[in-house]
Amino acid sequence: MRASLNIAHRGFLCLTAFLASSSVVGNAAVQGVAAEYLLGLGIGDITGPVVETNMMGYASLAQTDTGLHLRQRSRAWIVADSANPSNRVVFINADIAMGDTGIRRSIVNALSTKYPDLYNNDNIALVSTHQHSGVGGYLENLLPQLTALGYVKETAAAIVQGTVLAVQRAHDSLAPGSLSLGNTTIVDGNINRSPSAYLANPAEERAKYQYDQDKELSLLRFDDVSGNARGFLSFFAVHGTSLYENNTLVSSDNKGMAAYLYEAMVEPNAMPGNNTFVAGFTQSNVGDTSPNTLGAFCESPGEEWDGQPCEFDHSTCGNKTEDCHGRGPGFTISDFESNRIIGQRQANGAKTLMGMALPQVTGAINYVHAYMNMSFREFTLANGSTAMTCPPAMGYSFAGGTTDGPGAFDFIQGDNTSTPQNPFWEIVKGAVTPNPPQVQIDCQAPKPILLDTGYATFPYSWSPNTVDIQMLRVGNLVMLIMPGELTTMAGRRMRDAIRTKLISEGVIGEDAYVVIAGPANTYAHYVATREEYAVQRYEGASTIFGQYTLESYMDKYGSLVGYLADGNTSQPASDPASPDLSGSAISLRTGVVFDGAGIGHNFGDVSTDVASTPYSAGQSVSAVFVGANPRNNLRLEGTFLTVDRLVNGAWTAVRSDSHPSTTYQWLRTSTILGTSTANLTWTIESGTPAGTYRFTYFGDSKSLGGTITPFVGHSGNFTVA
Secondary structure, eight states: OOOHHHHHHHHOOOOOOOOEEEEEETTEEEEEEEOSEEEEEEEEEOOOOOEEEEEESSOOTTOEEEEESSOOEEEEEEEEETTEEEEEEEEEEESSSSOOHHHHHHHHHHHHHHSTTTOOTTTEEEEEOOBSSEEOOOOSSSGGGGGGTBOOHHHHHHHHHHHHHHHHHHHHTOEEEEEEEEEEEOTTSOEESOHHHHTTSOHHHHTTOSSSSOOEEEEEEEEETTSOEEEEEEEOOOOBOSSOTTOOEEOOHHHHHHHHHHHHHHSTTSOTTSOSSEEEEEOOSOTTEESOBTEEEEOOTTSTTTTSBOOTTTOOBTTBSTTEEEEOTTTTTOHHHHHHHHHHHHHHHHHHHHTSOOOEEOSOEEEEEEEEEOTTOEEEOTTSOEEEOOSOOEEGGGGGBOSSSBOOTTOOTTOOSOOOOOHHHHHHHHHHOSSOOHHHHHHHTTSOEEEOGGGOOSSSOSSOSEEEEEEEEETTEEEEEOSSEEOHHHHHHHHHHHHHHHHHTTSSOTTOEEEEEOSBSSOOOEEOOHHHHHHTOHHHHTOTTOTTHHHHHHHHHHHTGGGGSTTOOOOOOOOOOOOOOGGGOOBOOOOOOOOOOOTTOOTTOEEEOOOSSOBOTTOEEEEEEEOOOGGGOOOTTSOSEEEEEEETTEEEEEEETTSTTEEEEEEEEETTTTEEEEEEEEEOOTTOOOEEEEEEEEEEEEOTTOOEEEEEEEOOOEEEO
16 A cells, blocks of 8 residues: 555645735846746756766766766756745755755855845755766765865866856746646656665555555646746656766766756757756655666676576675676666666656646745754654764775675675775775774664774865755645655655654644655765664665664754744754865866877867768767867856758757767877867767758867867768658
């Protein structure tokens, strides 16, 4: 049977109370129109350096980007009270692996400076799609910087710049409108990648739910006063790991693909990023989810277990983790096809809801934000006993990885002993903290500590001790902005606890609807249930604040429910914010020295041209150009390539580097000479009009003196039959 929480969610009905008003949006007057809310939607390009930079998510030194598949974007939604427009919330959904304290601080500072009376630290939420194919190096703490060779300023700057632009565009588009809310089931959009840990939860609790993974997509629809859809914000739990660890093309994984597919369906003639309809596919309680829906199999050529399902309890093949890999629905074709399929399934779920008459959302706008220091935080459990969270630490199974991205050496999931003695990790352990103090060992038990990051402060903090606690309320919808990855059951408990509080304290009635959005604002790794923590699979080992992490969040978020009540304008007392680490950040990456075209060549020259024979749908056409390092100019809000069609004697761009049918691949051919190539590829889609086409390559070269000069190159013409 379905969970009672979801039944209650599905059953709510409420009528929107439209208010005639004349309000002020920014500096522009909005004429009197019947609407309870002012709504704004915007989008911005946040793509960092697409080459020579480690990618964020799998934490693999070998995964250094070599080009671009899909640009990363931030999408923003603003909901304001039409009767009191300064009362508003901002929800940002960014195509990044996780939220970050430093990134959020910079975004808040920029917006609060530009709009001092409207946007602040309390009403802005920075949520991630948790994709694993984006540009890395932007997080403030040292642990996630290690594989990126430190802090990557260009990545961080691009995220901040594009996100602020998305919010500005949302602000400028504010107009009266209405909201509605509903949900639908996507059965084939995810699986549980740690089913043995899920089974550790009480049988009577598991019996409340049909699946061991949340299958529901919740959607908040944004309409103008005429009932025309301007966009939506949806919530569905599935990891952004459709693209595998060996991928080196920057992309936005299945959430970004879903957004592209939906926005292109609504505005097929708009270049991606220039659309006005904004489709939001937000991450939810993602912790133990996987998009690799065929399951995990052994890829061990020559071994008897090759091609067999991985061992159930530990996800191993021959007692090793390296060969156990999850397979997406397009496995026989490519991980990019799996990515498209999972994205399409989410888009189809949203399309189903957008085609229905959904119950309208009505009621107050409110928000609450506080900082919470999780190191040795004592609080009272529901049974009256005292519990405590711990300074951050990673367990041994953290190094075992998951079926989406297996670990290495002799670490496996579900091993709560400290027996592995791999020399590499022993050196790493010693560099972090030689011996965790006994109080930390006891606090983190039964987790054996691999990396005691809470006590690692050289050259600056390895992990956050303080997290953002935030909730946004829009009518009967409450969004829990979570600083970590909650597992399926952890998310269910969290939603149920807060919904119960909202109703019991009279903040919202029985139609209260609660969703989880994260990992957001601060990245504090995972949140497993106590039962899952005891099993110590990857998610439990990565629950950095100890076994009572979930209960601590439930306690704190629950204590702040009253601040969401109608008419409340106060904010709670708060622990101090995390220190600003930007002044301490180190980077071992070298900049671009110079670019060379090579003797007898110019930047943008074609070195390998398109074929002269006609192409047809399904075929790929490519051209190779004399290139320059794309780090010289990220071309935010622009493109490294276009596919142009000849129409009535003039060239018209019909594809860019933001279309999934194109790829931009860069290759350094000589470090000494500074030469490189750019390979542009287009896989021709079904339905492409017959005609004459060409590639255009946009680049920027850097001289020895540091001058950056833009250039343009064109391929020869080719025909599509």
